[in-house]
Every structure is written in structure tokens, then in C-alpha cells.
């Protein structure tokens with residue numbers, strides 16, 4: 024159930040389902056109407072006066088079916104519309120079968136109803152909503168009458184989650200078969216309210232032909248890929264990660280990453296420290312090891328000789344020139360050795376390339392697509408991927424995908440709707456975030472978690488997606504008062520509940 028279908032893919036699912044039978048388009052629409060009414064009666068048993076706002080397409084068709092069913096239960100239902108459905112469409116049949124009153128939108132007043140069914144537009148929204156429909160959306164939102172949206176809140180693009188003109192703020196959105204990216208990307212996600220995905224008779228088998236590449240980030244996506252422990256494992260075989268430390272006054276970020284890498288299951292974690300910070304680390308570290316490194320060669324030799332599998336570079340690092348020297352060396356298997364699988368660049372390691380991102384992309388382009396993870400938040404993304412970031416026509420999902428191809432790296436584009444994208448086109452949108460994660464050091468922990476999973480040879484896309492989900496789950500479990508130090512300490516509980524590790 025974690026596949027997300029674009030409106031185009033959903034249209035294809037519809038077409039394949041009708042071709043396979045037994046339902047034709049109107050039968051699917053009737054099933055959709057039954058789902059809407061079932062959810063509505065369960066949640067709003069006291070709604071006496073219900074308005075159904077019907078658009079000209081099949082979304083409106085679902086509205087007529089719902090109106091007919093509700094009026095058959097004895098409720099006072101009124102339909103409003105601007106345009107009748109196209110002749111011979113399924114929506115046309117639904118409108119003809121509904122025998123109650125159909126009024127002009129001009130006569131609609133939100134205050135006269137206990138509940139509004141929004142069936143203006145769904146998957147077919149093609150442009151900005153204007154005119155009377157826009158005025159009604161604004162008035163309904165201001166009046167605070169509960170809105171149940173059919174498929175999507177009208178005005179929200181199913182592909183991007185963007186608002187086109189104006190969009191309803193629904194209390195419940197009933198969608199069909201699978202969610203769409205617009206349900207999980209902002210601002211769409213906030214406009215949906217509760218999201219109910221219902222079965223309308225489309226068989227799972229249609230997904231074989233569609234082969235969706237976008238997923239909601241849930242444990243189903245990466246559970247199977249999570250490292251398991253065999254009885255004969257030892258600490259270095261379990262996986263060795265290194266974290267690069269900055270200088271004397273900025274060592275905390277390193278330790279947060281290191282602790283997270285260890286807690287997520289790396290067998291050994293070593294902090295690579297410049298000489299001036301060694302004593303500070305020595306005073307704080309216990310199970311995590313410490314190694315003095317000065318020149319780039321010290322670091323890559325250590326990685327090669329100690330069979331290190333992954334590294335984090337950036338948190339608290341400070342020295343941008345050194346980062347620009349280190350990255351090409353760390354992406355070069357001749358330097359690091361074949362065992363080294365993955366480099367996570369965060370914070371300063373992203374900023375270090377803002378004047379010349381091509382330098383980073385060139386180095387990444389010469390390595391395999393699973394060797395590098397970049398973890399930009401909004402500002403870092405724009406600095407690194409200026410043109411892609413500024414392209415208003417692209418959704419956050421598309422931006423992450425373009426950036427991933429451009430950089431030949433897995434991108435974790437952070438935010439309330441973090442997108443994880445791989446150069447092969449796969450993408451996951453995260454939905455379990457909490458504002459509690461807006462605390463200093465939480466990004467350092469995330470970077471450490473990714474590297475801890477890479478150290479255990481988890482495939483990179485899955486490791487990145489798992490880290491994002493587990494990180495948010497840890498924050499939610501801790502709750503108010505959370506600081507970054509708490510995140511690694513919550514991981515044992517998070518992992519145990521999922522049966523992982």
C-alpha cells in the first residue's frame with residue numbers, strides 16, 4: 024500500500040482495471056461513492072444537512088453517487104454545480120441517476136449546511152481554480168464547516184501537492200486504491216485532514232504494469248533490507264563507520280553523529296579528529312574510538328587499512344578547503360579501498376561546494392550512484408542546486424529527483440515532507456515527521472544514522488529512507504523537551520518495536 028501514484032498513473036490503473044473487469048467506469052464510480060458515504064456516516068452521524076459541490080468531471084460524478092446514496096438514507100442533500108458533466112461520461116450517468124435537487128453554485132451558502140462534500144476536482148485538476156468556485160472555496164474555509172474531499176481537496180494538485188488558485192481545507196479526504204504524491208507533499212498534506220485510502224475494486228495486479236517509482240516512506244519500504252545479525256558476527260564485520268571531526272570548539276556535532284551510527288548498529292565507530300580536538304573527544308568518548316588525523320592521506324589510509332565501510336563528513340567540520348580536498352579522495356576507490364561503500368555529506372560539507380557545485384558533481388559522477396548521500400535542508404538545497412531549486416514548475420519530489428540525477432547521489436531533501444531520491448528514479452516521501460525535530464544537532468544524528476546503516480552494508484536508498492523514518496519516530500516517542508542527544512538513545516526502543524537490529 025505504500026506506492027504513490029501520479030494522477031497519470033492512476034488514470035492508467037483505472038484503464039487497466041476496467042479492461043480486466045469486472046467493473047466498468049461507472050461501477051468504479053459507484054464503488055467510490057459507497058466508500059465516501061460509508062466514511063462520512065461513520066464519522067459524522069449527526070450531519071443533517073449536506074451539500075455536495077460537483078465539478079464537471081468524474082470527481083463530480085463521485086459526488087452525484089454519494090448524493091444519491093445519502094438521500095436514500097433519508098438525509099437532506101443538495102447538489103450544487105456550475106457545469107453539467109460531459110454527455111456519455113460516467114459522471115453524466117451518475118448525475119442522471121441522482122434524482123434530487125441540483126442548484127446553481129450562485130445559490131450556495133456554506134452557513135446552511137452541517138457538512139460539505141467537495142467533489143469539484145480531483146485527479147483532473149488542470150489549472151488554477153478561479154471565479155465562483157474559488158470564492159466558494161475561500162468562503163467555506165472561512166466558515167469552518169467540515170469538508171469531506173473526494174479523492175483530493177479541490178485545488179490541490181495530485182502530482183505535486185501545490186495549491187492551484189485556492190484549495191479546500193478538508194477534515195477528511197477519501198481517496199481510492201492508492202495515495203497520490205499530492206496527499207503527502209506540502210501544502211497538500213495539511214489540506215487533506217485525515218486520509219482514507221479505500222478499495223473500489225481495482226486489483227493490485229495493475230501495479231505490475233505501472234511499476235510505480237514513488238513511495239510513501241513506511242517501514243514496509245526498507246524492513247527487508249535492514250541488516251540482521253548472524254551468530255558468528257564480529258564488530259568489524261558488522262561494520263565500521265568513521266565520523267570526521269572539526270576543530271576544538273565544534274566537536275559536539277561529531278559525537279552526535281558517532282553515537283547515532285553506533286546506536287543504529289555499526290559494530291565500530293571511530294572519530295577522526297584533528298590534533299587540537301583530541302583531548303576534548305578523549306574526555307567524552309567511551310565505546311567510540313578516536314584517531315588523530317591531520318592530512319587527507321591520514322584519513323584515507325585509515326579507511327583503507329581498517330576496512331572502514333562508511334563516513335560522515337560535514338557536521339561541525341568548519342574547514343571548507345579541507346572538505347574540498349577530502350571529498351574527491353573519499354569518492355575514489357583507489358584511495359579508500361573497495362570495502363568503503365558510502366560517504367554521507369551534511370552541513371558544512373554541502374556549504375563547502377556552494378560556489379562550485381560542479382566540483383562535487385564531477386567527483387560524484389565518477390563513482391557509483393550508491394556511494395554518496397547528500398542531506399540538504401531547504402537552504403542548502405538551493406545553494407547547491409540553484410537552477411533546480413528555483414524552478415517553480417517543479418514539485419519538491421521532482422526537484423529531489425533532478426538533483427539526485429545531477430549529483431549522481433542519493434538525496435535526502437529535508438523538511439516537514441522530506442523526500443529521499445535515488446538517481447535510478449526511485450523516490451520516497453516521508454510522512455512521520457514532527458516539528459520536535461527542529462532542534463540543533465538533529466541533522467547530525469540523521470547523518471550518523473545513515474552512515475551506521477551503510478556501514479552494515481544496507482543498500483543506500485533504503486538506508487537513507489530508513490534513517491529518516493526512524494529518526495522521526497525516535498523524536499515522536501521522546502516527545503516534548505527533546506534535544507538531539509535524546510535521539511540516539513531512543514533508537515533501541517524504536518528498533519525493538521519493529522523487530523529490527
Ligand SMILES: NC(=O)C1=CN([C@@H]2O[C@H](COP(=O)(O)OP(=O)(O)OC[C@H]3O[C@@H](n4cnc5c(N)ncnc54)[C@H](OP(=O)(O)O)[C@@H]3O)[C@@H](O)[C@H]2O)[C@H](O)CC1
Nearest residue numbers: 037051052080081082144145146147148149150151152174
Ligand atoms: N480509479 C479512480 O481513481 C477513479 C476515480 N474517479 C474519480 O475521477 C476523478 C478524476 O476524474 P476526471 O474526470 O479525470 O477529472 P476531474 O473530475 O478531477 O476534473 C476534470 C474536469 O475538470 C475540468 N477542470 C480541470 N481543472 C479545472 C479548473 N481549474 N477550473 C475549471 N475546470 C477545470 C476539466 O476541464 P478540461 O477543459 O481541462 O477538460 C475536466 O472537465 C478522480 O479524482 C476520482 O474522484 C472515478 O469516479 C472512479 C474511479
Ligand SMILES: [K+]
Nearest residue numbers: 144173175177
Ligand atoms: K475533490
